[in-house]
Every structure is written in C-alpha cells, then in structure tokens.
Amino acid sequence: MTVPTDLRRDEALRSLRDQVATPVALPGEPGYERCRPWNVVAPVEPAAVVLATSPEDVAGTVRFAAAHGFRVTVQATGHGAVGVGPDTILIQTSAMRHVSVDVVNGTARVGAGARWQDVLDVATPHGLAPLCGSAPGVGVIGYLTGGGIGPLVRTYGLSSDHVRSFDVVIGEGRLLRAAPDENADLFWGLRGGKATLGIVTSAEIDLLLVPEFYGGAVYFAADDVADVLRAWAAWCVDLPETINTSIAIQQLPPLPEVPEPLAGRMTVAVRYAAVGDVDEAEQALAPMRAVATPVLDTVGVLPYAAIGAVHADPVDPMPINEDQALLRELPPEAVEALLAAAGPESGSPQAIVELRHLGGALAREATHRSAFCHRNAAFSLAVIGVPAPEIAGMVIAHAGAVTGAVAPWSTGGQMPNFAPSYDPARPSRVYTDDTLHWLAGLADRYDPARTLATGQVIRTVV
Structure with a gap:
C-alpha cells in the first residue's frame, strides 16, 4: 500500500x-x-x-x-x-527575548524574539536609549533587518546603521557572525534585506545617550485638518535635524484605550520629537500649536522610556491593510491631492493616513554601507486601514487611490518594513536594480537549496 x-x-x-x-x-x-x-x-x-x-x-x-x-x-x-x-x-522566536546591556560601552545584545519594549526596560534606567521604532511592541530583529525609520530618524539616522553585529543562521543551517570585519557581505545584506540572507538569532546594537526628549503629539479636530496639513507641509521644510515630526489624519475607533477627544471621529495629529534645548524645541513647535485650537496636546518633556507616546500606535493584534509611497517633495499641489483623497470630505475609510518628514541624518550614507535604499526620500506616506469583512474591498482599493493621488511627486520607492506583500513588483520598489542583483547573488551563495526562500526575500529567477 x-x-x-x-x-x-x-x-x-x-x-x-x-x-x-x-x-x-x-x-x-x-x-x-x-x-x-x-x-x-x-x-x-x-x-x-x-x-x-x-x-x-x-x-x-x-x-x-x-x-x-x-x-x-x-x-x-x-x-x-x-x-x-x-x-x-x-x-x-518570542521566547528568545534576552537583552543584556553593557553600560560602559553603551551597547546592548538583543535576542531574536525581543521587542523594543524589552530593550527600553533594561537600557533607559541607565540613561541609554535604543534607536527604536514608533511602536515599542514591534520585534527588534525584524525592524532592524528592514532598516528602521524611528521617531528620531532625522537626528540619528537609520536604526540599522547602529547595529554592530548579527548572529545569523544561513540556509545550510550554520550559525555565523556578521559584522564589518567578519562576513561583511552578510552584514551589508542583513541591514535592509529582511530575511533574504538568513535567520538572525541575536544582534549587538549601539545605545545612545538620550535620557529624555521634548515630544508627544498635538491633535486637532476634523474641521482643522486642511489648515493643519497645509501649515505642517510649509513648516517642516526648514526644521533642524534635532527636530522630527510626522502628521497623521486619524479615524480611531471608540475603544476604552482611545482618549475621548479622538475616539470615533476624524482628527489630525502633529507628532513631534526633539532633542537638545527644550526652550528652542518648544519655540519651534509654537507655529503649529497656533494654527488652530488643539483638542488634545500631549507634548512636553518626556523620559526616553516613553518614546512610544509620540505615535501612540495600537498594541493589540488586529487586521491591517497597508500601502506606502515615498515622496521626493511635498508641494502645495501634493497637499491638496492628499486632502481630496483622505481629508474630511473624502469619505476615507482609512484608520491612519500618515506623512513622516525624512531627510536629515537619514539622507547621509552610514559608515558601513547597507542594502537599505531610498535615503533620498523627503517624506514617507503610509496608509493604514482595518479591512473588516464588510468593507475590506473598499479599504484596499481606497489605499491604492490615496498613494495614487500623490504619484506625481512619488519616487516610486517603498521601504522594507512598510506595506509588506507578495506583489511581484514590490522588490523593484523596495530596492534599486544594483541592490537586487547583489542580494540575489548573496542569497544563492548562502542558501543554495533555497530553504529560506519564502516570505519577503530576494532570489534570482529560476
């Protein structure tokens, strides 16, 4: 038989x-x-x-x-x-959450399953700051292998630029160390290439001396969305690198964890994170506070341990649909196009339509080059919706319409950690042709049997 x-x-x-x-x-x-x-x-x-x-x-x-x-x-x-x-x-890997901090050298060793909150809990009591993302509940390794665009990206650059080394299992089942002086090609590809070249089991990262910052978010009502977005686009152009900001048109559900002024209605949030002189940071934000009367203002001096309060991203598991575009500029015409697609009169079903101001330290190549591309983008547009069964088709189609509305000002690129999908065209949006070539070649070398060829990985066509 x-x-x-x-x-x-x-x-x-x-x-x-x-x-x-x-x-x-x-x-x-x-x-x-x-x-x-x-x-x-x-x-x-x-x-x-x-x-x-x-x-x-x-x-x-x-x-x-x-x-x-x-x-x-x-x-x-x-x-x-x-x-x-x-x-x-x-x-x-969620059980591999070990984190150890070397206070003298300002570094941390982080296990494969650790979340940024785990690192914050251990590092911040010493006045040390991991360059984490906007959501402390996100896994450290997945975030770093995608580059990492955090709340202080203009000031300190890409989070993966602050990685010292990785321990990684390659497709043959061997554990290797990847660092600038050891398996440097792996080190290049793991910073931006996601899981293309292997499964990272731990990383050593730099910690920064940032015990506190001036930040939070200022929220305005739906009637003020247009004025606030127009003002923000003009205001952020000349900001120094010490100041980081994003803006989000939000429609948050009426849940207990959502503050009452924001629940069940459209608002717009101006997120803000600045390091350095507090008085200067407060003065720099004043023009945005004066655009309209805020419905909620959470900006103040915060310990770095509270960095997640800037974006206040959701914590609990939920269904998400994402789309993303990178913009080379944000002229008034682009602002009006975005308002027409996602503003108060648009009928938008999206939970969040967000613009992040980039540039600054992100735009400069790091000491050790990496597979991360698109450092030249000026803004990142993210569209995030909840595809509940009764509106899933509408949410997905509308997300494409929002990114399509700003297509004339788009670079055509996307970042590895945003809008994941199996779209066969996505790799060419995330990477340059040269980077795709090198990642695929390295993958053939380190995973010849294609054991790891699943998910968002790059491989040569066979």
Whole structure:
C-alpha cells in the first residue's frame, strides 16, 4: 500500500522533535496557535511551529528542513506577516527575548524574539536609549533587518546603521557572525534585506545617550485638518535635524484605550520629537500649536522610556491593510491631492493616513554601507486601514487611490518594513536594480537549496 504524501510529511515533521530540544507543534496541537501573527489578516498556516529558545533550535530546524524538502520562515511578533503555507516550517522566536546591556560601552545584545519594549526596560534606567521604532511592541530583529525609520530618524539616522553585529543562521543551517570585519557581505545584506540572507538569532546594537526628549503629539479636530496639513507641509521644510515630526489624519475607533477627544471621529495629529534645548524645541513647535485650537496636546518633556507616546500606535493584534509611497517633495499641489483623497470630505475609510518628514541624518550614507535604499526620500506616506469583512474591498482599493493621488511627486520607492506583500513588483520598489542583483547573488551563495526562500526575500529567477 502506498502511504499518502501528507502522512509521510506528518511523520517526517514529528521526527523534527528528535532534532531540536524545544517544543514542535503541528496543526491542531498545543502551541500551534502561537503562529498567529500580530496582523491577523495574514494567512499563517505553516506545516509546523518550532518554539525556539536558542540559536541551536533555529540551526537544527533549518538543517532538518533542508534535508526533508521544507522551507523555513521566522516570526517574533508578526507585525509584518504576509502569509505562510503548509510547505513551510515557522520558527517562533518570542521566547528568545534576552537583552543584556553593557553600560560602559553603551551597547546592548538583543535576542531574536525581543521587542523594543524589552530593550527600553533594561537600557533607559541607565540613561541609554535604543534607536527604536514608533511602536515599542514591534520585534527588534525584524525592524532592524528592514532598516528602521524611528521617531528620531532625522537626528540619528537609520536604526540599522547602529547595529554592530548579527548572529545569523544561513540556509545550510550554520550559525555565523556578521559584522564589518567578519562576513561583511552578510552584514551589508542583513541591514535592509529582511530575511533574504538568513535567520538572525541575536544582534549587538549601539545605545545612545538620550535620557529624555521634548515630544508627544498635538491633535486637532476634523474641521482643522486642511489648515493643519497645509501649515505642517510649509513648516517642516526648514526644521533642524534635532527636530522630527510626522502628521497623521486619524479615524480611531471608540475603544476604552482611545482618549475621548479622538475616539470615533476624524482628527489630525502633529507628532513631534526633539532633542537638545527644550526652550528652542518648544519655540519651534509654537507655529503649529497656533494654527488652530488643539483638542488634545500631549507634548512636553518626556523620559526616553516613553518614546512610544509620540505615535501612540495600537498594541493589540488586529487586521491591517497597508500601502506606502515615498515622496521626493511635498508641494502645495501634493497637499491638496492628499486632502481630496483622505481629508474630511473624502469619505476615507482609512484608520491612519500618515506623512513622516525624512531627510536629515537619514539622507547621509552610514559608515558601513547597507542594502537599505531610498535615503533620498523627503517624506514617507503610509496608509493604514482595518479591512473588516464588510468593507475590506473598499479599504484596499481606497489605499491604492490615496498613494495614487500623490504619484506625481512619488519616487516610486517603498521601504522594507512598510506595506509588506507578495506583489511581484514590490522588490523593484523596495530596492534599486544594483541592490537586487547583489542580494540575489548573496542569497544563492548562502542558501543554495533555497530553504529560506519564502516570505519577503530576494532570489534570482529560476
């Protein structure tokens, strides 16, 4: 009698338990539910979930997959999840949350499953600041391998520019160190190339001497959206690098965690984060505070531990649809186009339509070059909606209409950490042709069997 293929597959997967010293869950077994990503709209249904606790678990899983014809992907939080199918083993790294801080040298070593909040909790009591993203609940490693555009990006640059080294498992199941002086090609590609070249098990990062900052957000009512957006576009042009800002047209749900002035209605938030002299930072913000009467003003001197208050991103898992565009400029015509597409009279179904002011330190090449592209973008536009079943089609189509409205001023690019998708055209938006060539060549070298060729990775066409 011929044994059905799926039974052979399940038998092989059960033998994975003999290869790794950590729990392995197949569909329907306890622990399998841990594969549920933060973005719950992504269809994540792997062949098995490995609840890794060590680099050896990761390496053993990759070797097993290569020997049995499976692919491997990795997930810590699932903020950037794009879907996982039954031909893939998912390594869940959330148990690898160790963080150690070297106060003397101003560095931290961070495990594969750590979130930025874990690093903040350990580093900020010493007056040290990790260059994290806007949401402290996001995983450190996924954020860094995508480059990392945080609330202080104009002042200190790309977060991945502050990585000293990675420990990474490549497609053959070997653990390597990647740093400027060791496997430098891997080090180049891991900073911006996401999981193209391997599964990162830990990273060493620089910590900054930023015990506090002047920041938060000033919120205005729907009637003031147009005036505030027009003023913001003109105001931010000449800001010094010590000042970082973004603006978001928001329609937040009436939930208990949403402040009453913002819940269930359209508002516009001017986000602000400045380092240096507090009086100067306050004076620089004054013109925006004067545009209209705020409905809520949270800006003040904050400890760096409260950096998440600038954007106040949602914490709980939820369905998300994203689109993104990078802009080379934001002239008045672009502002009017955006207002027509997403302003108070547009009927927009989006939860957030956000512009981030870029430039500054981001625009300068780092000491060690990386695979991250598009440093020349002046603004980032992000469109974020909740595709509830009854409006999912409308949310997705409208997101494309918003980014399309600013197409005349777009660079045509996107960033690795924004708007993840399997769109075959996406890699050419995220990377230059030269970077695509080098990433694909390195992937062929470090993962010749294509064991890691799943998700948002770059490979040569076969």
